[in-house]
Structures are given as C-alpha cells and as structure tokens.
Amino acid sequence: MSSNSNPTSVLPIDPDSDDVRSAPLPADPASRAVKLEPFNKSEALSLGVELELQLVNTHDYDLAPYAEDMLRLMAQTPLPGSVVPEMTSSMIEISTDICHSAQDVITQLSPIREALISNADKLNIAVVGGGTHAFQQWHERRIYDKPRFRELSELYGYLSKQFTIFGQHVHIGCPDADSALLMLHRMSRYIPHFIALSASSPYVQGQDTQFDSARLNSVFAFPLSGRAPFTLSWKEFEAYFERMTRTGVVRSMKDFYWDIRPKPEFGTIEIRVFDTPLTVERAAALAGYVQSLAAWFLQEQPFTPSEDDYLVYTYNRFQACRFGLDAVYVDPASGQHMPLRDHILMTMTQLEWHSEALNATQALGELRTSVEANRNDARWLREKQGKERLLAEVVRQASLRFRGAA
Numbered sequence: 047m048s049s050n051s052n053p054t055s056v057l058p059i060d061p062d063s064d065d066v067r068s069a070p071l072p073a074d075p076a077s078r079a080v081k082l083e084p085f086n087k088s089e090a091l092s093l094g095v096e097l098e099l100q101l102v103n104t105h106d107y108d109l110a111p112y113a114e115d116m117l118r119l120m121a122q123t124p125l126p127g128s129v130v131p132e133m134t135s136s137m138i139e140i141s142t143d144i145c146h147s148a149q150d151v152i153t154q155l156s157p158i159r160e161a162l163i164s165n166a167d168k169l170n171i172a173v174v175g176g177g178t179h180a181f182q183q184w185h186e187r188r189i190y191d192k193p194r195f196r197e198l199s200e201l202y203g204y205l206s207k208q209f210t211i212f213g214q215h216v217h218i219g220c221p222d223a224d225s226a227l228l229m230l231h232r233m234s235r236y237i238p239h240f241i242a243l244s245a246s247s248p249y250v251q252g253q254d255t256q257f258d259s260a261r262l263n264s265v266f267a268f269p270l271s272g273r274a275p276f277t278l279s280w281k282e283f284e285a286y287f288e289r290m291t292r293t294g295v296v297r298s299m300k301d302f303y304w305d306i307r308p309k310p311e312f313g314t315i316e317i318r319v320f321d322t323p324l325t326v327e328r329a330a331a332l333a334g335y336v337q338s339l340a341a342w343f344l345q346e347q348p349f350t351p352s353e354d355d356y357l358v359y360t361y362n363r364f365q366a367c368r369f370g371l372d373a374v375y376v377d378p379a380s381g382q383h384m385p386l387r388d389h390i391l392m393t394m395t396q397l398e399w400h401s402e403a404l405n406a407t408q409a410l411g412e413l414r415t416s417v418e419a420n421r422n423d424a425r426w427l428r429e430k431q432g433k434e435r436l437l438a439e440v441v442r443q444a445s446l447r448f449r450g451a452a
Contacts, residue, residue: 080291080298082284085223088313091340091404092219093145095155095333097322098212099162099448100174101136107441109136109182109210110171119165126154134210136182144219148334148409155326163449172445176423177212177247177261177321180437211261214244214320216333218340219313223280225344230274230306230315231351232343233336234359237305237319238366238375239390243413244320244332245370246423252437258370258424261321262363270296271303276353283308305363319363324423324447327412334401334409339393341400349379371420390417 103110113135120129127142140162142154162173220226245258257263265271277283290296299307309316317336323329342348355378365373366386373386394414401410416422426447430440 079288082287082299083310085226085280085308085310086313087222088219089144089146090219090221090225090344091146091337092314093147093151093333093337094142094217094312094314095145095151095329096139096141096215096217097155097175097326097329098132098137098139098214099322100176100179100212101138101166102172102174102179102441102445104170104172107172107438107445109179111135112169112171113138115169116162116165116171119168120161123161123165125158125161127158129158136179137210137212145333147405148330148337149405151333152327152330155330159326159448172442173448174441174445175212175246175322175324175326175448176427176444177245177259178250179210179212180249180427180431180441181252182210183251211247211264212322213261213318214322214329214332216317216320216336217309217312217314218317218336220315221344223283223308223310224278226308226313226315227278227280227283228351229340229343230308231276231278231355232349233306233315233317233339234273234351235355235378236339236393237359238362238373238386239393240317240319240332240336241321241363241366242370242373242386243335243390243417243422244323244328245367246321246324246427248424248427249431249437249440254428254431257368258422259321259367262319262367265303268303270301272305273356273359274302274304274307276351276356278351321423324426324444325450326448328423331409331412334404334406335394335397335413337404338397338401338406338410341404342397345400354378370422370424371417387417387420 101110101112101116102108113131116138117129117131127140130139132139140155140158142151145151145154166173218229220229241259241262247259247261248254248257250260275286277286287299296302299309303318305319306315306317320332323332358376358378362376365375371387371390374383375386375389376383377389391414394410397410401407427440427444430443431437434440434443
C-alpha cells in the first residue's frame with residue numbers, strides 16, 4: 047500500500063526510533079500500520095560482517111561487564127566499520143564496512159581485532175570468540191543501558207539475559223528487492239552448512255550440551271524466530287509486513303529474529319545462524335563461502351526455491367545444531383538422505399569457479415580442509431576440555447586463539 051492512497055494508514059516516522067518504540071500501541075489496528083522502507087540499491091555480491099564477542103576477566107575467565115569501558119577506548123582509535131554494545135554488558139559487536147571479498151573482510155577485521163586486544167589488555171580483560179560462554183550463569187548478567195535493550199528485557203524477561211550468546215551475521219548485497227527474496231530462499235537450503243561450519247557453542251552453564259551449536263536453541267525460544275515467509279515478490283512481502291504491523295506484534299524488521307532476513311536499508315539479506323567463530327580468519331572464510339554461493343545463484347540460477355523446501359528445513363537445522371559436520375542432510379528437492387559433510391564438499395566443488403573469480407579460493411580451501419578432517423570450533427573446544435578438564439582454562443585458551451597465539 048502506498049502512503050498516497052491512505053495517508054493515515056502508514057506511520058511517516060522511523061519505527062525504530064526510541065520515541066516510537068516506547069509509545070503506547072494504538073488501539074485501532076489500521077493506525078498501527080508501518081510501511082516497509084524501500085529496498086535500497088547495493089552492489090551485488092558485496093559483503094558485510096558482524097561479530098558478537100565475549101568480554102571475560104583474566105582471573106577466572108568468566109564474563110566481565112566491561113562493554114562501556116571497551117566502547118570508550120575503541121572510540122579513540124580510527125577503525126573501519128563500527129563497535130557497538132549488545133544486549134548485556136559483557137558483550138560487544140564489531141562490524142566491517144562494505145567489503146568485496148573474503149580478503150577485504152579479513153583486512154578490515156584484523157585491525158579491529160588488534161585494537162580490541164590492545165584495549166582489553168589495558169582493562170586487564172580478554173576478548174573471546176565462540177557462540178556461548180562455557181560456564182557463565184545467565185542470572186548474573188546485566189542488561190546494557192539502552193532503550194531498545196530495556197524494552198526487550200521488559201518484554202522477554204529472563205530470555206533477554208539468556209540471550210548472552212554470540213553470533214556472526216553476514217550481509218550479501220542483492221541487485222534488487224525481488225532478487226533479494228529469491229536469494230534468501232535459495233540460501234535457506236544451505237543453513238545447515240553455515241551452522242555446522244561455524245558451530246562453536248557446545249557448552250552452556252558449565253555443561254556439555256551434546257550440541258555443536260547450542261546457541262541457536264536460545265534463539266528459537268523467541269516467538270518471531272525461525273524462517274521468513276515464502277514469497278518471491280517484494281510487493282507481496284511489503285503487504286505481509288504491513289499486515290504484521292497492523293497486529294501490533296512487530297513495528298520494524300528488527301523485530302523478526304529469522305535465520306535470514308532482508309535488510310532493505312542496506313540492500314542486502316542478512317544470514318544470522320552462524321556462531322561467532324573462535325578466529326576472525328574463519329569468520330572471513332565463512333563470508334567468502336556465502337559470497338561464492340550467492341555468485342552461483344545469480345550467475346547460474348541453479349534451482350527455483352519453493353514452499354516445499356521448508357518441509358525438511360527444521361529437521362536439517364536441528365541435525366546441524368546437534369551433530370555439526372556429522373549431521374544427516376535431507377535434500378529438499380530429492381528427499382535423499384546423505385551426510386551433511388558430503389553435501390558441503392559437493393557444494394564446494396560446484397563453487398570452485400565462482401570462488402576463484404571472487405578471490406575466495408583460499409577461504410573455501412580452509413573450510414574444505416576442516417570439513418575433510420571433521421573439525422570445527424566445537425570439536426576444538428571439546429578437545430581442549432578433554433585435555434584440560436577446567437572450562438576456565440578452555441576459555442583462556444580460546445582467548446589466546448582469538449589473539450592468534452594458539
């Protein structure tokens with residue numbers, strides 16, 4: 047619906063502003079409607095990466111509420127991208143500017159990492175990757191003092207503190223809005239790949255969950271998580287969004303915790319299922335894999351997604367969370383069951399030409415080597431725990447790994 051056809055049916059203000067989000071919900075459903083912002087133009091296959099990171103003390107390596115101090119110090123150093131707070135005060139989020147290759151990603155993340163390490167040393171704390179902290183207790187967390195975080199805490203209660211989890215988000219540029227939805231639903235078939243390759247959250251509150259990625263179990267608790275509705279038309283998606291805002295359940299795209307969601311303000315889709323890896327190098331490699339897949343989709347149009355792809359979506363996602371690279375993958379098109387590891391390797395072979403054109407051969411090579419060796423970050427953490435026994439020592443060694451020293 048255009049704003050010209052019924053000016054009173056669409057809010058002409060930013061739905062993410064603190065004033066709007068804190069305002070009482072209008073009683074009349076028609077007056078709640080928010081028009082989805084236009085899908086901005088972006089360069090196809092451009093990349094952006096966000097990483098949520100742990101701040102831990104160097105005494106017992108539990109989480110430490112130093113986000114505000116870290117942000118103050120980081121603001122004094124000119125860097126690409128941004129550094130911002132997250133839900134609780136023991137975590138921060140770093141992000142790149144627009145990148146064009148996996149090499150660009152690591153070129154931007156490396157100086158950010160060095161600044162993080164330097165400033166953490168000044169505060170006598172450490173920065174750690176991984177999708178969960180191994181033994182933190184959620185009830186000890188503090189919500190970061192920001193209006194949106196306070197609102198979410200009031201709405202979701204203890205789930206907000208349990209959301210002290212750490213993910214990597216990858217944005218991929220799309221040529222137009224309809225192409226973005228087509229890209230989103232094609233990419234959904236590869237969600238199990240992303241989960242297994244990034245899995246780094248086997249421990250929660252001191253226990254081995256037997257999941258390679260337990261982080262996503264916390265995400266699934268939120269009512270607007272899961273997958274985007276199946277539509278390949280931006281006009282239909284706009285209508286869906288407006289209907290949802292009329293219900294009063296959502297006011298902006300930020301209210302959807304989907305595995306992949308469109309980001310019209312950036313002209314991208316955002317893939318949100320990755321655990322934060324233990325190293326920025328693996329984060330960059332994962333971005334290179336996404337970019338290679340996207341190039342394959344755009345240049346070869348290998349298949350047309352359908353609603354029936356989602357018949358096995360939740361099962362495939364669970365398998366990847368639970369078993370990582372040892373998972374079973376059910377092909378949505380054929381119904382064939384195969385080892386997820388084999389499907390990843392087969393896909394990487396299909397992508398070789400595209401990865402070479404994107405200067406991502408090294409990135410995919412590193413991922414392929416880890417798949418062939420059946421190793422991901424969850425395996426590394428479990429091996430360290432098996433040797434050291436103490437989870438605090440595992441976190442300490444993970445902090446060294448983030449620094450590039452282990």
